[in-house]
Amino acid sequence: MAPNDSADTNGTAATAATGAGRRKAVRYIVPVAVAGVAAATIGLVPALASSGDPDLPEITAQELIEKIAASDTEQLSGTVKISTDLGIPSMGGLAGSLVPDAGGKDGASADPQTKLTELVSGTHTLRVAADGPDKQRVSVLDQASEYSVIHNGDQVWAYDSKSNEVYHAEQSAADHAKRGERPAAPEGVPTTPKALAEQALKAADGSTSVTVDGTARVAGRDAYRLVLKPEQSGSTIGSITVAVDAENGVPLKFTLQPSSGGKAAVDAGFTSVDFKKPAASSFAFTPPKGAKVTEADEAGGHGKAEAEKAKGGLSAFEGTNVIGKGWNTIAEIKAPGGAALPSKDSADVPAEAQQFLDALGDKVTGKFGSGTVFKTRLVNALMTDDGRVYVGAVTKDALVKAADNAG
Structure with missing residues (x-):
């Protein structure tokens, strides 16, 4: 893949909407999230494909970002492999100690707010499906078990096959926020390349070089490579590369390289993807016989009690x-x-x-x-x-x- 000249020579900027709401710090740990990641100076130099990569029409970084923004693909299914190496111990065994409602006799071990934080370390395989804004499913596959979060209309189900526990919520995240409770499903835990790419492209303020660096094949699809590099010193982020589907503008792969070098800190990409409408059964769920079902209101109440005990800790x-x-x-x-x-x-x-x-x-x-x-x-x-x-x-x-x- 042939790299392009730096976007700095063009001086063209594109601005995206800023910001998601901030959360309070979780007790005893610092949230692992990229704060203030911004995309900015947009290069106008087109991508050039080398002999081993797809031969695609030339496109500028400006046009590629517009292609991502204009993508109206709402139906897909596929498998995502996500590897995270932040240099921290695995969160799996610590969840019960670090996060309220992380399980135990009063908690809910199937609570998405806890379970999906395990994605911040290690390598995981996810099976995903989406049919518009009201139907999504994410399943984290393990060797002998599976954890799934299913959103269908105003219903949110989470099921942990290992513990045979179910977490259920009927109200929307907005309803929970009004009542001062946690949302039923976690926010800020990206599970697809698109979600990660959207975080990296939220704002443009002149602090980033953005170029198109050739093409690639991802999950059997032709893609362009969009590369973001900070122009400021002092950042721990070296670069972000997003492979964008050449046909529909959907991000297929997201790779974040730390400025310290070495392997990627975050590498998430589809290994297979289908943009057809998923079967309706993908979003249907009935608790298995004998499963323990915890309602969101019950877990929320326990969380309030834990918050009271945590006064003076980071949750305050x-x-x-x-x-x-x-x-x-x-x-x-x-x-x-x-x-x-x-x-x-x-x-x-x-x-x-x-x-x-x-x-x-x-x-x-x-x-x-x-x-x-x-x-x-x-x-x-x-x-x-x-x-x-x-x-x-x-x-x-x-x-x-x-x-x-x-x-």
Whole structure:
């Protein structure tokens, strides 16, 4: 594949809609999400295919992004392989300790809010299907079990075949938000290349070089390669490559390379895909005989009780201040009244959770005082001893500088 000249020489910019709503920090862990990822300067140099790749018509980066935005494909089914290497331990065994409602006698082990967070580490195979905005299914396949989330109209079902437990919600996420409860299905946990690509293309502010870098074959489909690279220093993101279906504009593969090099931090792509209408049975679900069924309202009530017990922990954080812009965006979160974070000697911190945090942390000092930087290959967080958190897809030095400047 022949790379194009940098988009910087063209000076053309495209702006996409900003932002999804922010969530409060999860107790004891820093959310692993790309904060403030932006697409910006759009190159006008067309793609050129080398001899081993599909020979497709020339297209500019501007035209390719417009093609993604204009895609009206709402029906598909297929298999997605997603590999995530953020440099953190597997979340599977820690979910019960780190996240309220993660299971146990009072929780719901089939709760999507908990189960799908396991996708932040390791390699997983997903079977997906969609038929418009009201019918979707995602199944995470394991060697001897399967976990599925089925959305059909106002019904959301989740089933864990390993534990034979079912999670059910009838109300929409908006209804739950009005009542101060969690939505039935998780937000901000992308499970397809399209969802990941949309996050990376949310905003354009001049901080990104965007080019078309040749063509590829993905899941038997011809595709163009859209490449985003930050122009700012200090980001932990090296580049994002999105393989876009040449016919319908659907992102087929998403690859995020960290600036530190090595294997991709996130690599998600279809291994097979069909754009025909899925069978109606794909979105039908009846709880198996003998399965334990937990209603969303029951799990929500348990979550409130856990939140009360968590006062003074990270779940009590509120009031987010955004520092910087583009790829170097840092979120500053302050604890009410400057409450300090739970210490390693605190009886309120589960041993597994403390082990997880200690494996990631580096002690740092600066004008701000002292604190600990928790590292992944992508998102880093500085937790100060006086109860502030600085988090972003930036380096340790960038976090310390932001804390120093914040006073």
